[in-house]
Amino acid sequence: MLHSEIDYTIKATIDQYKQEINKHTNENQKLRDDLDSLQQYGRRDLMIINGIPDGGNMETSEKTIELVTTLIKSIDKALQPGDIIRLYRIGPAPLTINSRENENNVHSTPPRQIIVRLKDPQVKKRILRCKKLLKNRRDMKYVKLNEDLTKTRNNIAYKIRKLKIEHSVKDTWTNDGKIMMKDNQEQIHVVNTQDSFDQFCTNFCIPGVFGFLHRLEMNSKDRRHNKESTKGPKYRTYAQSVSSAASPDQSVTSDD
Template structure:
């Protein structure tokens, strides 16, 4: 029974890794208000332009709004976009800091900021949320993702930690007494 549980956990991790790999060319864009008759490809192109990236429709395989839970506001559903090239996806992702200031148009200055994130699996989103809590509780300064892997750093000079599961986090838990010395 113990071996079966290990095998099931291993299989779940492998399936998650494969699902995350299939999202390697995808980004999620949050904060773009929904309009009737919108074309999400055109929205993605407009966001790219605000990031000083020239993007054409041919560079986008597919884009659409993600469905929201029934109790959530669908007018702010994120847009997921799969790019034809990882190079373009990486350029958008690497320039995302400009997206905090970017709006789809100058007329949108009063609307929420745009956020660009990697498309994470449900399991990895849950792990990222747990890492955010861990970060706050244990004095870590940085958390980010790169190619679907969650990365953390205690400070500017500390080593980068790759987090794949809860055990990876707990290896780096700092006890209050260790902080004092």
């Protein structure tokens, strides 16, 4: 009798803790989703450009502006001088030292993305509607124009594109930061959160889709790990070289 009462008390306590944990987990996830929506709203006038050749540390801001302006004007004749507020490349510039080895490394590195802030979201929509014209140009084969998505939404959009390749969904696109996709029954869904994406996969995708997504994520992690492990040695700055030369570990010999 005593053991059964103890078991009942322990079970009731555990169930209570589980309910509290689930409650806090759901609240935390809702806060994350709300924060993601707020961050995406702040990006409503931003656009990301991939594939424009990168001049490395020899490329000036004026040159980047010229490249982007020329590209957009070639597809959007309505572009006005004040439509582009500012733009810049993301990430450190690859070194362009005058040696064949470094030149090959620079050219083998994918060009850095360019983030563009436009005058208002309507300008962004107009430009993105014109991006289909790039498909007809061989010199712009690798240039892509897209909305600037948060890290969470960008990850979801990437997975959906992979599902499209596997014919698990018919089509996908973004609109004002919202991730849209059309299933094989021609029904359109909005999946802006990981929870809504998982729910879609459960209800509309074939069995085994979560195993495919897990392998996809593991392969992505392996590629990032291999990329980091194959990075060459970092170039030392002048200050670091002087500091090393002046350290007590460096011995100076003199002729007797």
